Amino acid sequence: MASAISSNGEIFIYKEVIDAILRTAHQELIKIVFSLPGKGAQKSVIKPVLLKKNKAWQCEKIIDNSAFHENISESGLRVFLERLIDENQYRQIYIITVNHVAAYRISRKNKLSMTKTANVAASVSSRPSLNHDNEKNYLLKEGMNILPLVDLGVFTEDFHIIKTKYYKFKQINSFLKNIISGMGDDINDTLNIVEFGCGKSYLTFILFYYFRFIKNINVKITGYDKDKYAVDFCNNVASKYKYNNLEFLEGDVSRIAPHHENADMIITLHACDTATDHALHYAVKNNVKHVFCVPCCQQEVNSQLKHCVNTNHTDIYPFFLRYGLFKERFSALLTDCIRCEILSDSGYYVDVVEFIGEENTPKNAMIRARYTGHKKNYREDIRKLMTQLGIEHTLLKLIGKDGE
Numbered sequence: 001m002a003s004a005i006s007s008n009g010e011i012f013i014y015k016e017v018i019d020a021i022l023r024t025a026h027q028e029l030i031k032i033v034f035s036l037p038g039k040g041a042q043k044s045v046i047k048p049v050l051l052k053k054n055k056a057w058q059c060e061k062i063i064d065n066s067a068f069h070e071n072i073s074e075s076g077l078r079v080f081l082e083r084l085i086d087e088n089q090y091r092q093i094y095i096i097t098v099n100h101v102a103a104y105r106i107s108r109k110n111k112l113s114m115t116k117t118a119n120v121a122a123s124v125s126s127r128p129s130l131n132h133d134n135e136k137n138y139l140l141k142e143g144m145n146i147l148p149l150v151d152l153g154v155f156t157e158d159f160h161i162i163k164t165k166y167y168k169f170k171q172i173n174s175f176l177k178n179i180i181s182g183m184g185d186d187i188n189d190t191l192n193i194v195e196f197g198c199g200k201s202y203l204t205f206i207l208f209y210y211f212r213f214i215k216n217i218n219v220k221i222t223g224y225d226k227d228k229y230a231v232d233f234c235n236n237v238a239s240k241y242k243y244n245n246l247e248f249l250e251g252d253v254s255r256i257a258p259h260h261e262n263a264d265m266i267i268t269l270h271a272c273d274t275a276t277d278h279a280l281h282y283a284v285k286n287n288v289k290h291v292f293c294v295p296c297c298q299q300e301v302n303s304q305l306k307h308c309v310n311t312n313h314t315d316i317y318p319f320f321l322r323y324g325l326f327k328e329r330f331s332a333l334l335t336d337c338i339r340c341e342i343l344s345d346s347g348y349y350v351d352v353v354e355f356i357g358e359e360n361t362p363k364n365a366m367i368r369a370r371y372t373g374h375k376k377n378y379r380e381d382i383r384k385l386m387t388q389l390g391i392e393h394t395l396l397k398l399i400g401k402d403g404e
Contacts, residue, residue, distance in 0.1 A: 017112075024097060028097045029048050030047075033096065037088045045059070091105060140172065145159055154169055190219070192219075194224070194288075197224070198224060198234070198269075201234045226251065231249065272296055273297045277394035283369075284346045293367040294365065301334055336352075338396070342393075342396060
């Protein structure tokens with residue numbers, strides 16, 4: 001099937017479908033279902049949601065029988081639909097509202113047809129819950145006897161949230177929700193997790209509790225941190241509650257060789273600068289199935305750009321580099337975009353989500369990657385960009401040493 005989008009971005013076959021979707025009121029839409037693809041995701045479903053009380057959309061893509069989620073702003077829906085259709089070439093699209101079902105089909109001769117029927121099955125209960133952030137949807141709730149949260153200063157001894165730790169509790173739930181969502185249905189009876197830069201390990205204990213005591217999974221977690229005090233503290237808490245498969249080791253990820261070749265998941269949260277790259281390299285080298293990464297302090301690229309301001313390397317980006325604050329933000333975005341492209345090039349499906357609001361931390365972007373084995377051809381483009389800017393990137397250098 002020919003591309004649905006021309007070189008100048010004009011929609012051919014699907015313009016009528018996209019216009020119909022955009023005309024449908026947010027509160028009237030139940031879901032949009034895309035199926036019978038020409039390539040790419042087997043199925044995609046878009047539903048209306050509220051994010052921080054703002055209208056938005058959530059797309060679930062089914063790829064190799066695994067689910068991947070992405071949030072879309074209200075204003076970004078048209079661009080997202082154009083990209084979704086062009087990448088997957090769906091031949092069947094259902095727009096399901098509380099009043100009717102519109103079924104669009106594209107024949108093999110690229111002819112569009114539409115039928116519209118009343119949605120007699122719809123009721124008030126058919127309307128999806130739009131409140132994406134609703135507390136009642138928390139995986140963990142106040143009152144659960146999560147004993148480590150008492151030691152970690154989040155719960156009182158009778159399992160109530162300490163008032164000053166409410167946002168920490170919200171962050172824990174959001175983190176856990178994004179992990180579970182990122183894993184989709186790919187959860188086995190056993191799970192081996194490695195965390196780099198675990199710190200005081202609020203989230204490590206929560207992961208262990210959730211998988212072991214709520215999901216009844218035989219989970220093993222090993223956390224690494226170079227802070228001996230944090231490691232000793234966490235081992236004492238794990239020992240206190242007889243969490244025998246939860247262990248913390250002292251070590252710097254850039255200097256240690258973890259002994260977990262069969263890890264199912266790695267997590268790295270706020271690992272400073274290139275420590276994140278060493279953790280991602282470990283994942284790529286061992287084809288780790290799931291990667292959850294929240295980068296921090298991306299200084300490597302920023303320090304290199306300082307040396308190439310006013311050189312030929314940066315003539316096309318002078319206004320990005322002229323102002324220190326913006327240059328720092330540009331460097332951080334560039335660093336993480338390169339990381340995402342390298343992961344995609346290495347056989348991972350990658351998406352990026354905001355796992356907690358900026359009122360808690362500005363470092364709130366989580367890179368989620370799932371190994372599929374479908375490698376992209378981005379490596380040459382990455383190298384070309386880096387040559388153009390006159391920069392190097394640790395993750396690319398580490399992978400290059402492996403001969404990949």
